[in-house]
Amino acid sequence: MTAAVTGLGIVAPTGVGADEHWRATLAGELAVRPIEAFDASRYGTTLAGQITGFRVADHVPDRLAVQTDRWTWLALAAARLALADAAYDPSAHDPYATSVILGSGSGGNEFGQREIQALWSRGSRAVGAYQSIAWFYAASTGQVSIRHGTKGPSGVLVSDAAGGVDSLGWADRTIRRGTGAVLAGGTEAPLSPYALACQVTGGRMSAAADPRAAYKPFDTAANGHVPGEGGAVLVVEDADAAAERSAPAIYGVVAGHAATHDAHHYREAAPDGRQYARAIGQALDRAGVRPDEVDLVFADGAGTPGDDAAEAAALRAVFGPRGVPVTAPQGLVGRLCAGGSALNAATALLAMRAGVAPPVGNLDDPDPAYGLDLVREPRELRIGTVLVAARGHGGFNSALVLRRSGRTGGP
Template sequence: MTRAVVTGLGVVAPSGNSVAEHWRSTLAGELRVRRIERFDPARYSTTLAGQLTGFRPEEHVDERLRVQTDLWTWTALASAAQALDDAGYDPSAHDPYRTSVILGSGSGGNEFGQREIQALWSRGRRAVGAYQSIAWFYAASTGQVSIKHGTKGPSGVVVSDAAGGIDSLGWARRVLRRGAAAVIAGGTEAPISPYALTCQCASGLLSTAGDARRAYKPFDVDANGHVPGEGGAVLLVEDAASARARGVPHIYGEVAGYAATHDAHHYQDPAVDGHQLGRAMARALTDAGITADEVDLVVADAAGRPDQDAAEAAALRGVFGPGGVPVTAPQGLVGRLVAGGSALSVVTALLAMRDGVAPAVGNLDEPDPRHGLDLVTEPRHLPIGTAMVVSRGHGGFNSVLVLRGAAP
């Protein structure tokens, strides 16, 4: 079987606008959740979010393209360029039909849509621009990245809420096995606008705390929901043989196993038993051809709600046993980035494998002992040859990725 390896990483997130910034901030435990600044959130039940700092779209996207696209696409374009540069991969130097783009998307072009909706309400239908139809569309980032880099291989978008970032990597491996040489995968999001926040608040899953330290607290006794976040990560995934043949500068790890299940419970109320999530974990291990005791670290989904954290903890105990594997989840530092969050978790896992250090669970003060997990409460140095990344999407999606260190 074709081996899928990750050769390039790109990050634009609240934790930083590069891989190096993200990793430094994550290891330092820097809380990047703050009061929403783009508009006045006083009327909303949730007023906090993980927001980008210092990201200048004009440095990454031509002005003619910026007027046609949304922030989430700008972050995807910037992250993709980082990943390609990191891997030393120029799509124009290869057969365009052997390079693909598959990204996860959870919410589309919210800011652009917000402006167009306001123009419609205030000035009528003639005030709505033609670009609304393509800037909001959930496949816009996949299309724009493909156009920019001239790729023509099998491409697509995965819409499974927060699980989308992992699902895109599962699809990337499938496309490589069907003959592609490289796939640009991952996901970014920009769900911080009045309309998008209204939709998220209606779910009842968000924290209403006004203090960032008391808000998104995964696996904590004071867990009370999550807060939204923007940005994400893009990765370059290559066929191992093709990557080595072209002299790739480095390989971060191999996509060794992947599985996805669905709760089939309720489209709005998440299942609280964790059964299907545990099944996805077990199937991913089987796909990777390993047993649970070979996993050195889990990057958890960490929904930040007591019932959902309990469900994930039950699934982890069922697969690994009580305290059977170190578990981390830095997401509490940056918010829940929908598909961008699970892609960012994959980057975090790969960097932890590279450096042999597991970052701490983000914004965790008092671990809930009922979960029975070995939670990483401060950066922990340990050899990490195999890591598991877990993600769940609203509506019942469960996706799990197993990463393994690439053989030299």
């Protein structure tokens, strides 16, 4: 069985919906700005990628909204957009024919902080019953499944920023085991005081006050990243079933996935990138793809000199110096944790459809020491095979190979 992507649901700082996101990404519109939800001046990092124009009531019923955190609202919205894009109605299929497998890195921070503050200030009776589920890292998977009545094998991948890629790898595995369709990807909303405090302790955040000087993957001025909210949910189907129901489009197929772990340090990525390169190599092997057949790489682009150097070394080890065009558009939106790699996968499929490689976000002065062919401007390119690579805090490495299908298209 072949796993085909038939629907994209994007909720990101660059836009709500695939068209808006793609337009802003190609235009290089920087969506990082000062944090608006609270005073972040004491946290060292004061900037973030934030979604504008998102009305909860447009996507989530009021009764469900009060039970859930913002990150789940974004997942519910992205899933709804993806299903509409794919013209796939789970209720028209056996409930066990559809699964939900999402990546998650931070859970329901805003909801949890509100309830904990109520506990501290007013006592246990002030804490609502929904606190027991709204913060939980699997809450979005559960709520999406409940809302759409799906009962297929479901789960959550917790591998920090690699989670979105890993969820698509597991979607492929689930399809191959006989499930007809999977909602995969991930969203995040880590912009509460508690969540920002947790992220700052990692030591990789930018202290820049100017968005143009902040998150700059592969730039000589790289100084760390800024957080962001949002992500993407994708409909992944058995290709034969998608064709049988005349799905509007097949954006591409999941050809191979692999994941490794550095086993180096619980807080730091290995400086040599060896296990990262191994994940990329294994994904290519499983896809039956040679390195010289890859047309474009969506890199992790951590935005710190050490992490970017390790990633560049891994990419050179697999592809050779300047062996493949490399992009990292997430410089426009910040690090979205698991939502970021899911968004990169969706963007890669849009690039494949359009035949255009989007540029590295917020890149002004590429570091020549990395030896990479970094995409500086939108580049027309025949894109038949894309590698989406991601790393998670604590040593997670993941790689996903997406290939063009015989049928392409979309909204």
